[in-house]
Amino acid sequence: MLSKLPTNLPPHLALKFIKVYSNSGDLQRARHLFDKIPQPDLPTWTILISALTKHGRSLEAIQYYNDFRHKNCVEPDKLLLLSVAKACASLRDVMNAKRVHEDAIRFGFCSDVLLGNALIDMYGKCRCSEGARLVFDGMPFRDVISWTSMASCYVNCGLLREALGAFRKMGLNGERPNSVTVSSILPACADLKDLKSGREVHGFVVRNGMIGNVFVSSALVNMYASCLSIRQAQLVFDSMSRRDTVSWNVLITAYFLNKECEKGLSVFGRMMSGGVELNYASWNAVIGGCMQNGRTEKALEVLSQMQNSGFKPNQITITSVLPACTNLESLRGGKQIHGYIFRHRFFQDLTTTTALVFVYAKCGDLELSRRVFSMMPKRDTVSWNTMIIANSMHGNGEEALLLFREMLDSGVRPNSVTFTGVLSGCSHSRLVDESLLIFDSMSRDHSVEPDADHHSCMVDVLSRAGRLEEAYEFIKKMPIEPTAGAWGALLGGCRVYKNVELGRIAANRLFEIEPDNPGNYVLLSNILVSAKLWSEASETRKLMRDRGVTKNPGCSWIQVRNRVHTFVVGDKSNDQSDEIYRFLDYMGEKMRIAGYLPNTDFVLQDVDQEEKEEVLCNHSEKLAVAFGILNLNGESSIRVFKNLRICGDCHNAIKFMAKIVGVQIIVRDSLRFHHFRNGLCSCRDFW
DNA sequence: CCAGACAGCG
Numbered sequence: 001m002l003s004k005l006p007t008n009l010p011p012h013l014a015l016k017f018i019k020v021y022s023n024s025g026d027l028q029r030a031r032h033l034f035d036k037i038p039q040p041d042l043p044t045w046t047i048l049i050s051a052l053t054k055h056g057r058s059l060e061a062i063q064y065y066n067d068f069r070h071k072n073c074v075e076p077d078k079l080l081l082l083s084v085a086k087a088c089a090s091l092r093d094v095m096n097a098k099r100v101h102e103d104a105i106r107f108g109f110c111s112d113v114l115l116g117n118a119l120i121d122m123y124g125k126c127r128c129s130e131g132a133r134l135v136f137d138g139m140p141f142r143d144v145i146s147w148t149s150m151a152s153c154y155v156n157c158g159l160l161r162e163a164l165g166a167f168r169k170m171g172l173n174g175e176r177p178n179s180v181t182v183s184s185i186l187p188a189c190a191d192l193k194d195l196k197s198g199r200e201v202h203g204f205v206v207r208n209g210m211i212g213n214v215f216v217s218s219a220l221v222n223m224y225a226s227c228l229s230i231r232q233a234q235l236v237f238d239s240m241s242r243r244d245t246v247s248w249n250v251l252i253t254a255y256f257l258n259k260e261c262e263k264g265l266s267v268f269g270r271m272m273s274g275g276v277e278l279n280y281a282s283w284n285a286v287i288g289g290c291m292q293n294g295r296t297e298k299a300l301e302v303l304s305q306m307q308n309s310g311f312k313p314n315q316i317t318i319t320s321v322l323p324a325c326t327n328l329e330s331l332r333g334g335k336q337i338h339g340y341i342f343r344h345r346f347f348q349d350l351t352t353t354t355a356l357v358f359v360y361a362k363c364g365d366l367e368l369s370r371r372v373f374s375m376m377p378k379r380d381t382v383s384w385n386t387m388i389i390a391n392s393m394h395g396n397g398e399e400a401l402l403l404f405r406e407m408l409d410s411g412v413r414p415n416s417v418t419f420t421g422v423l424s425g426c427s428h429s430r431l432v433d434e435s436l437l438i439f440d441s442m443s444r445d446h447s448v449e450p451d452a453d454h455h456s457c458m459v460d461v462l463s464r465a466g467r468l469e470e471a472y473e474f475i476k477k478m479p480i481e482p483t484a485g486a487w488g489a490l491l492g493g494c495r496v497y498k499n500v501e502l503g504r505i506a507a508n509r510l511f512e513i514e515p516d517n518p519g520n521y522v523l524l525s526n527i528l529v530s531a532k533l534w535s536e537a538s539e540t541r542k543l544m545r546d547r548g549v550t551k552n553p554g555c556s557w558i559q560v561r562n563r564v565h566t567f568v569v570g571d572k573s574n575d576q577s578d579e580i581y582r583f584l585d586y587m588g589e590k591m592r593i594a595g596y597l598p599n600t601d602f603v604l605q606d607v608d609q610e611e612k613e614e615v616l617c618n619h620s621e622k623l624a625v626a627f628g629i630l631n632l633n634g635e636s637s638i639r640v641f642k643n644l645r646i647c648g649d650c651h652n653a654i655k656f657m658a659k660i661v662g663v664q665i666i667v668r669d670s671l672r673f674h675h676f677r678n679g680l681c682s683c684r685d686f687w
Numbered sequence: 688c689c690a691g692a693c694a695g696c697g
Contacts, residue, residue, distance in 0.1 A: 003697070024691085036688055082688075085688090086688090113688080114688055115688080116688085117688040117689070118688045118689095119688095120688085120689090121689065124689090143688090143691080145688055145689045146688090146689085146693050147689090148688095148689040148690080149688075149689050150689095151689090152689060152690075178689085178690095179690075180689050180690045181689075181690080182690080183689095183690040183691060184689070184690050184691090185690095186690090186691085187690090187691075213690095214691085215690050216690085216691090218691055218692075219690080219691055219692095221692095222691075222692070244691095245692085246691055246692050247691090247692085248692090248695070249691095249692040250691075250692050251692095252692090253689080253692065253693070279692090279693090281692050281693040282692085282693080284692090284693035284694075284695080285692070285693045286693090287693085288693060289693090291694095314693095315694075316693055316694045317693085317694085318694080319694035319695065320693075320694055320695095321694095322694085325696090326695095349694090351693080351695045352694075352695075353695085354694095354695040354696075355694075355695045355696095356695090357696095358695070358696065380695095381696085382695055382696050383695080383696085384696090385695095385696040385697085386695070386696045387696095388695055388696085389697065390696090393695090393697095415696095416697090417696055417697055418696090419695075420696090420697045421697065424697075453697070454691065457697095472688095568693065
């Protein structure tokens with residue numbers, strides 16, 4: 001067909017045909033015809049470029065615009081620049097945005113409000129507030145749209161206070177905000193959780209009769225929800241005369257955000273039975289909401305419901321349910337979703353890939369985590385943080401530190417999470433001097449003020465290095481109130497280095513701050529027992545009992561093939577229990593020969609020595625490890641998960657087991673990962 | 688020429 005088109009048309013006819021084709025959306029023909037014209041005139045360029053933009057073919061529009069700039073001596077007109085500005089906005093193409101801006105200045109369109117507004121909007125979509133400001137400040141006249149575009153640009157750039165400032169200032173400059181302004185500004189109040197400003201805007205909305213606008217009222221519901229004023233959110237929703245899918249989605253999100261899962265689910269139910277059209281955001285809001293509230297099983301149930309309704313999980317769905325694979329510690333599930341991500345080419349997306357990096361790390365497979373990270377085309381603060389934290393969890397402080405330096409070199413700015421990650425990595429690897437340097441540089445070089453967690457990390461660094469007095473001094477000199485994290489770090493150090501005196505001080509503070517945490521009583525009791533202060537140890541346990549605090553039952557689990565097998569202390573409920581105990585007996589003998597001595601300090605019950613040793617053999621982590629070894633199936637490593645900190649005797653015993661059996665044993669306890677290999681643990685015995 | 692909801696890190 002194309003070949004049959006007339007060629008060598010006179011210009012006025014070519015323009016006519018290009019116009020017809022462009023308007024009917026047949027851009028293939030329009031382009032074909034255009035490309036044959038040796039010297040297209042301005043109206044022809046404009047027609048083609050604006051048609052391309054209008055039909056979402058922004059990349060082509062920009063290509064033609066650059067052609068136009070290169071080979072043309074014709075000046076662009078306003079309409080042409082407007083179209084290209086729009087194309088740049090939709091592609092967030094800052095480089096070409098600047099060219100359009102340049103041309104607008106060069107050809108004297110600076111004083112045009114319409115084009116100026118379009119340029120502000122373009123810069124806003126490109127997240128370039130400096131550019132937008134330049135245009136805005138240079139405008140001789142500004143209207144509501146100029147102000148709204150500027151405020152909207154600030155919101156896009158995360159400059160929320162500036163956005164609110166623009167909203168307030170425009171009134172002083174004689175421009176009255178319209179409903180678009182209001183719905184641009186409310187998300188800023190929401191993100192800032194600034195209920196006061198939000199109410200102020202709400203008042204403005206009521207006074208100006210904008211409440212009937214569905215954009216405005218949905219934004220109000222969202223604002224109240226973000227500020228955790230769920231009743232207000234519901235009231236606004238109830239008062240709405242007209243509601244669309246987004247209004248409902250916002251209300252669903254509101255309840256999940258306020259931790260009211262059942263209400264969120266029931267709103268979703270009412271939405272479905274009321275015949276309101278569902279979209280991806282509706283499903284994702286429910287699935288994501290369940291995930292955020294720890295309702296993993298429910299999330300997966302809604303996921304299959306979603307698929308049954310003909311919605312294929314999209315990038316956001318996948319990113320929301322990925323953490324389910326860490327909640328269940330299901331590496332296999334993670335790999336399945338990885339396949340899905342790969343097949344659907346969700347790989348370019350930073351958020352999705354970052355979530356995957358984290359899932360692999362949390363499932364215990366740091367190698368896979370590294371591999372996904374290394375394939376990421378670009379990385380932002382969160383993705384670097386994730387990889388740093390992954391290494392810290394696995395006890396690779398040196399690598400965490402290297403990644404941190406690499407992150408700085410690549411020009412990505414660290415935030416407070418970055419430092420928590422690096423510092424905790426340092427503490428696990430005993431990198432004391434390095435972490436002191438980094439701690440000092442936080443505020444000075446990176447304008448991140450150390451918070452309570454960072455201080456706790458430093459106490460941990462010093463405590464694990466055995467510098468307990470220094471750690472205590474550090475706590476005493478802290479500019480902020482020491483948290484349970486700080487005292488807990490000191491107490492942990494006291495356990496490792498058997499320091500009774502400081503252990504008592506730390507524990508007594510902890511008994512005040514978090515009287516219900518059983519771990520603190522257990523730790524102090526362990527310290528006292530190892531110092532042979534039996535009566536004081538039993539006093540501690542009595543204190544715990546008197547306060548009605550009970551030790552959380554320890555439990556360990558391991559996934560073999562598709563099933564998760566769970567063990568508690570002395571568990572005999574597993575199908576292979578007999579085999580497990582026989583194996584542990586046999587192992588015990590071999591371990592003793594290799595030099596293993598049971599450490600009964602970790603037994604809390606008042607029983608005699610022989611019984612104590614027996615109780616040790618029963619610990620859930622030992623049972624799970626034994627089960628794993630018995631079901632290796634040719635794998636060279638096993639992964640065990642435990643809900644509490646690993647017991648010291650088990651830690652020692654597993655080192656022997658890993659050496660004797662010749663496998664890698666990975667145990668994730670409540671704090672970190674331990675990689676046991678060849679008689680050693682990656683934590684270098686500072687668990 | 689200006690507006691909304693759903694996703695990642697301790």
